Structures are given as C-alpha cells and as structure tokens.
Amino acid sequence: MxxxxxxxxxxxxxxxxxxxxxxxxxxxxxxxxxxxxxxxxxxxxxxxxxxxxxxxxxxxxxxxxxxxxxxxxxxxxxxxxxxxxxxxxxxxxxxxxxxxxxxxxxxxxxxxxxxxxxxxTLELTRLVRRDQARFANTTDANVAEKDKKDFEAFKAERAELEQKLAEAKENLAGITGFKTALDAVVQKIGKENPTAEDFKNFKPSTAIEGRIQGILIQQLEKGSFKDFYEDQIKEGLDYYTRQAEYNLNLDYDPRSIVGDDPNxxxxxxxxxxxxxxxxxxxxxxxxxxxxxxxxxxxxxxxxxxxxxxxxxxxxxxxxxxxxxxxxxxxxxxxxxxxxxxxxxxxxxxxxxxxxxxxxxxxxxxxxxxxxxxxxxxxxxxxxxxxxxxxxxxxxxxxxxxxxxxxxxxxxxxxxxxxxxxxxxxxxxxxxxxxxxxxxxxxxxxxxxxxxxxxxxxxxxxxxxxxxxxxxxxxxxxxxxxxxxxxxxxxxxxxxxxxxxxxxxxxxxxxxxxxxxxxxxxxxxxxxxxxxxxxxxx
Structure with a gap:
C-alpha cells in the first residue's frame, strides 16, 4: 500500500x-x-x-x-x-x-x-516465506535445472528482505533512543509544548542534548512541537515498529482472521x-x-x-x-x-x-x-x-x-x-x-x-x-x-x-x-x- x-x-x-x-x-x-x-x-x-x-x-x-x-x-x-x-x-x-x-x-x-x-506482511515477505518452504533443502549445488531461475529469484528476495528487516530494526532502535533523549530534554525544560525560544534558552549538558537542541530549534521554525512530535517521532516509531513486527516478519500471518483460502x-x-x-x-x-x-x-x-x-x-x-x-x-x-x-x-x-x-x-x-x-x-x-x-x-x-x-x-x-x-x-x-x-x-x-x-x-x-x-x-x-x-x-x-x-x-x-x-x-x-x-x- x-x-x-x-x-x-x-x-x-x-x-x-x-x-x-x-x-x-x-x-x-x-x-x-x-x-x-x-x-x-x-x-x-x-x-x-x-x-x-x-x-x-x-x-x-x-x-x-x-x-x-x-x-x-x-x-x-x-x-x-x-x-x-x-x-x-x-x-x-x-x-x-x-x-x-x-x-x-x-x-x-x-x-x-x-x-x-x-x-x-509485505508481498516480499510472503514470497520469501512461500519459497523458503519450497527450497528448504536446495543449494546451488543440487538445484534442479528447471528451478534455477526461481531459486536465484528467491535468494535475491531473501537477501532484500534480510536487509530491509535489519534496517528497520536499526532505525527502530535509533528513533527509540532519540525519543528517550528528547523526552528527557523536554522534562528539563519543564513545558509540555516547548517553543523554539525555549530550546534556544536551554543549556545542554551533553553532546546529544546539544544536537537535539539544534534540531528542534530548526524544526520549530516550521511548526509546533506537538506537530513535530506527533508527525515525526510518534509516526516514525509506529512506522518502524510495524515494519519490524509485522511487514517484514516471516513468522507473522494474520490471514486466518479472514477465514478464506488465500491461495x-x-x-x-x-x-x-x-x-x-x-x-x-x-x-x-x-x-x-x-x-x-x-x-x-x-x-x-x-x-x-x-x-x-x-x-x-x-x-x-x-x-x-x-x-x-x-x-x-x-x-x-x-x-x-x-x-x-x-x-x-x-x-x-x-x-x-x-x-x-x-x-x-x-x-x-x-x-x-x-x-x-x-x-x-x-x-x-x-x-x-x-x-x-x-x-x-x-x-x-x-x-x-x-x-x-x-x-x-x-x-x-x-x-x-x-x-x-x-x-x-x-x-x-x-x-x-x-x-x-x-x-x-x-x-x-x-x-x-x-x-x-x-x-x-x-x-x-x-x-x-x-x-x-x-x-x-x-x-x-x-x-x-x-x-x-x-x-x-x-x-x-x-x-x-x-x-x-x-x-x-x-x-x-x-x-x-x-x-x-x-x-x-x-x-x-x-x-x-x-x-x-x-x-x-
């Protein structure tokens, strides 16, 4: 979608x-x-x-x-x-x-x-799951001639899925860390919806706080803290959580909810x-x-x-x-x-x-x-x-x-x-x-x-x-x-x-x-x- x-x-x-x-x-x-x-x-x-x-x-x-x-x-x-x-x-x-x-x-x-x-899941995930079962005991050495093209496609798709999942997990960890650090800065400022001026007046005590200060000053020139937090932090956290736990997860399959034969x-x-x-x-x-x-x-x-x-x-x-x-x-x-x-x-x-x-x-x-x-x-x-x-x-x-x-x-x-x-x-x-x-x-x-x-x-x-x-x-x-x-x-x-x-x-x-x-x-x-x-x- x-x-x-x-x-x-x-x-x-x-x-x-x-x-x-x-x-x-x-x-x-x-x-x-x-x-x-x-x-x-x-x-x-x-x-x-x-x-x-x-x-x-x-x-x-x-x-x-x-x-x-x-x-x-x-x-x-x-x-x-x-x-x-x-x-x-x-x-x-x-x-x-x-x-x-x-x-x-x-x-x-x-x-x-x-x-x-x-x-x-993504279609990529479903294809890898399907072909993983099909090629469970297949290697480059024993693959049948008639299956070589499909086997090569499967290997490429599996590699792409693994890369995407690794990136999603890395980004999820990163944005979770960013949120934790930002929440701590906001708590120190003492305002639920701080302004760019509030971040300018904040005195950082660590390098990460200084970087957060610079980013938020820039971002709040375009909108409110609430909008930034909802549209970037929460949305980003939700997005990478969905990717890691659902979209790219080979073990996740919700189709039983529907009750049809998906094939x-x-x-x-x-x-x-x-x-x-x-x-x-x-x-x-x-x-x-x-x-x-x-x-x-x-x-x-x-x-x-x-x-x-x-x-x-x-x-x-x-x-x-x-x-x-x-x-x-x-x-x-x-x-x-x-x-x-x-x-x-x-x-x-x-x-x-x-x-x-x-x-x-x-x-x-x-x-x-x-x-x-x-x-x-x-x-x-x-x-x-x-x-x-x-x-x-x-x-x-x-x-x-x-x-x-x-x-x-x-x-x-x-x-x-x-x-x-x-x-x-x-x-x-x-x-x-x-x-x-x-x-x-x-x-x-x-x-x-x-x-x-x-x-x-x-x-x-x-x-x-x-x-x-x-x-x-x-x-x-x-x-x-x-x-x-x-x-x-x-x-x-x-x-x-x-x-x-x-x-x-x-x-x-x-x-x-x-x-x-x-x-x-x-x-x-x-x-x-x-x-x-x-x-x-």
Whole structure:
C-alpha cells in the first residue's frame, strides 16, 4: 500500500520528514484552485463550477474507493456515501443475492466473522516465506535445472528482505533512543509544548542534548512541537515498529482472521461489511478529496458534486494481496461503480494475472480505474510497481489512468519529491502535496502522496461522467489526458537516496505521457465537444 509520508535522516536515524501545518504550507482547497487567478497550480475545479457547470443538470455516479477503509459516518461524507437500497440493514441476509450479506455501504475483503485484518506482511515477505518452504533443502549445488531461475529469484528476495528487516530494526532502535533523549530534554525544560525560544534558552549538558537542541530549534521554525512530535517521532516509531513486527516478519500471518483460502484466487465470497475497518485514515482522506460534501458549508470541498462513494476495503497496513485487489475491483464493477480509485501499489506481485483479469473485466463493463503511481521517487517504466500496464491490451489501458503527484508552485519544485514517474507508465500528474481532507472522527488533516493525487483525478473522472454520462470510460480518460495544463519547463528531483543523492533537472514532459497537470476546466470544455465521438486510435 502506498505510504503518504516521506522519511529522512536526523541524528543518524530515519524518521518522518517534517510535515508543515496548513498555515505554513498551502491554501485550503488548493488542489481545486486555478493557476492564473489563484497563483496556485490546482486543477481549476472552482473555476469550472463557476463558469461551466452553474445551472447544469447531472446524474449521480458511483465512485468506489478501493482502499484501507472509509468512515461512512464522517460529517463531510455521510450524505454522499453509496447506500445499497436492495439490502435491509442488519438482518443478516443477502437480500439482493449478490453474495455479500448486509453490504450497505460496500464490502471489506480483509475482514472475517469476528474482526478485520489491520497489519499485514509485505508481498516480499510472503514470497520469501512461500519459497523458503519450497527450497528448504536446495543449494546451488543440487538445484534442479528447471528451478534455477526461481531459486536465484528467491535468494535475491531473501537477501532484500534480510536487509530491509535489519534496517528497520536499526532505525527502530535509533528513533527509540532519540525519543528517550528528547523526552528527557523536554522534562528539563519543564513545558509540555516547548517553543523554539525555549530550546534556544536551554543549556545542554551533553553532546546529544546539544544536537537535539539544534534540531528542534530548526524544526520549530516550521511548526509546533506537538506537530513535530506527533508527525515525526510518534509516526516514525509506529512506522518502524510495524515494519519490524509485522511487514517484514516471516513468522507473522494474520490471514486466518479472514477465514478464506488465500491461495484460491477463484474464491469470491468472503469478508464482512465493515467498510471502515480498524484504520480508516487513508481511505477516508481519499474519499474526501473525491467528493466531500460541497453543500453542507462545513469541512472541505470534494472535486465532484454528484457522486456516491462506495467503500471497498482491500488494503491493510502492509501490502495488499492480489486476490483481494481483484475481488474488490469486481465487486465495485458489479455493484454499479463507474470510477474506481486505487491509491495503492507494491514492488512485488504474487499473482499479477488475477489482477489483470479483473482490470480487463472493469474495462469490458465501461469502468474507469484511477491508480496512484507510488511514492518511492522511482521511474516505474523500469522498476516494478504493481498493478501496472506492462502486459495488458490497449482496450484495458484505455480505461486506466496512473497518476503522479505535483506541488502547488509552477517552478522547478512542481514534481512532488516523493512521486514516482514514467514516460510510458504514468499518464498525468495532479496535486498531491499537503492535501487537506477528511480523516476518522469527523476530523481533517493534511497528507502528502500520490495516494492524494489519484483521488483528485478520480473526482474529476466522476465529475465528467456525472455531467456527460454518455461518455465512455475510454473517452473520459482521453479527455483528462488531452486537456492537461502542459508544463513547458524543467523540474528538479533527487536521483537516488540519502544526502549524496544527485539532483537532476529534466523536462516535465519526460515524467509522464501527457506532460502536464490535470485541469477540470479544460476537461469539461473538451467533454462538451465529445457528443457521439469515438475515442481516437
């Protein structure tokens, strides 16, 4: 699953990079603003509503959020959640005979009779565990000729897993030590939420206290101590704890919670109807970007004004399983979704074919899939990020958009530092830095990631399909790609990792197929010309 935070090194340990508060970052709703009138590189949604859509009729479109969970009761989402009117809530019966009991707002494919999966392993961990059993007594000397390729892949994956686990444990120890030392300094200062001035006035008695003082003075120029502690220390501690104890742990396997046969990719009917699950932060944030209520005068403004959000839970805190991804796509398609947002991805795939078949099924049913490109700052033309386009037919690709993340300024920083890119694999870029949206508890928060950029585009797709319902999924994609605001200058990003990473400058057009940032105003103007038009070949 794509992470929406970046990590950097302080005091020799990797921790979450500082996330400035909204007041220090962007305007609220910046993703919907206009570059010319607002001096912010949004997608001109508000301009489109004001100049193109005022007084026009639309039809309701279902947009599925295939993610880690959506809080259906959120104050800014409850009115726009999809409701399966064919089901009678809570009667324990499959009233609509679709195979899913009491699926009122969607379905949870990683839930079981009593609870739901929260933490999961990475796909890499699962592959090593599988092949470790297969090659238990195999060596370079006795490996069968037919197994040599698989055995070499297993050894490389095992080495990668061991390296990642060692790094996670090292970083966990480091950030734990940093937290202990910082807590001691704060106790000496005697304030629960010290300021930069408090740290300046502090007199360190050890070298580590002096280093903490310098770091905190710098960090508190960007935000409060509370934000730094929550967003960096606690988040970093949680992140590396998850990696060491769950994601990279060969002995951890939560799948018994679900009660299915995880190796049976043809199994369809399992899970439960809890669309929030144990951690709905990510999916709730995504849902708000797409369609948070534009009429209630509270919270935020989603991109689309007449869509219903269907929650389909298929991604845990770890890597999603291909079986669940495929079934989530099929569920959304079969229950009326016309757009599916998938803000997730991974470096390895257990069974890419089963996902490909689901993608083809969605295309055959005229459903548009929008996917996040990933947050590793890598070229996914040459490095794997699953799902991907690489072995699919043109018809399927015509109904699938992959999205990179952009920032608010039309300058060399336009590419979000974390965003994956690819001249052949990424279609468009969209706002994905400091996006303020809904989170559980009827609250709001700013997050970064291609996970945030993808729902901007999914919202735009839902908007187009709502006002121009006769357009096909392939036409909507073509419109979105053709109507981007072209970027005719270079952007900079770090090539590689760490402080020695090389900074490169490339034309923005090298980063994606369209060479631009999506634009709702341009897209809707273009959509108006598409009546009866077929997609160009």
């Amino acid at each position: 794509n992470k929406s935070r970046i990590f950097r090194t302080l005091l020799g340990i990797a921790i979450v990079s500082a996330v400035p508060t909204l007041a220090h970052a962007q305007k609220a709703n910046w993703q919907n603003l206009d570059l010319k009138s607002d001096s912010t590189f949004g997608i001109s949604t508000e301009k489109a509503y004001k100049e193109l859509l005022k007084g026009k009729k639309s039809v309701k479109v279902i947009v599925a959020v295939n993610d880690g969970g959506v809080e259906a009761t959120h104050e800014d989402l409850k009115r726009i959640m999809w409701v399966n009117t064919k089901e009678k809530p809570g009667n324990g019966k499959d009233d609509d005979k679709n195979g899913y009991i009491d699926d009122i707002n969607g379905w949870n494919f990683i839930g079981g009779p009593k609870e739901s999966v929260n933490f999961e 049976n990719d043809k199994e369809r009917f399992y899970g439960n109807n809890d669309v929030a699950g144990p951690d709905a932060m990510h999916g709730t944030h995504v849902a708000g970007i797409i369609a948070a209520d534009r009429t209630n005068k509270i919270g935020i403004l989603g991109v689309a004004d007449n869509v219903a959000i269907m929650g389909v839970r298929c991604t845990p805190n770890g890597d999603e399983r291909d079986k669940d991804v495929a079934n989530a796509i099929r569920y959304a398609v079969d229950n009326g979704a016309k757009v599916i947002n998938m803000s997730f991805g991974k470096a390895y795939s257990w069974n890419k074919a089963v996902v490909n078949e689901a993608m083809k099924y969605a295309a055959s049913k005229d459903v548009l899939i929008v996917q996040a490109a990933g947050n590793e700052n890598k070229n996914i033309d040459v490095e794997n990020n699953f799902p991907n386009h690489k072995d699919l037919d043109e018809k399927t690709i015509a109904s699938w958009i992959t999205v990179g993340a952009s920032g608010p300024k039309d300058d060399e920083t336009l590419k979000a530092s974390f965003s994956n890119y690819g001249k052949n694999q990424v279609d468009v870029f969209a706002p994905g830095v400091q996006i303020y949206s809904t989170v559980p508890g009827s609250k709001y928060k700013s997050l970064d990631g291609t996970s945030m950029a993808s729902p901007v585009v999914a919202g735009l797709a839902g908007l187009i399909r709502s006002y121009y319902p006769k357009l096909t999924a392939a036409q909507v994609k073509e419109i979105i790609v053709k109507s981007v605001t072209k970027v005719n200058h270079n952007v900079e990003y770090a090539k590689g990792e760490g402080p020695d990473a090389e900074k490169v400058s490339v034309p923005f057009s090298d980063l994606c197929i369209s060479g631009g940032i999506v634009n709702a105003y341009n897209a809707l103007k273009l959509a108006a010309t598409y009546s009866g038009k077929s997609v160009a070949k």
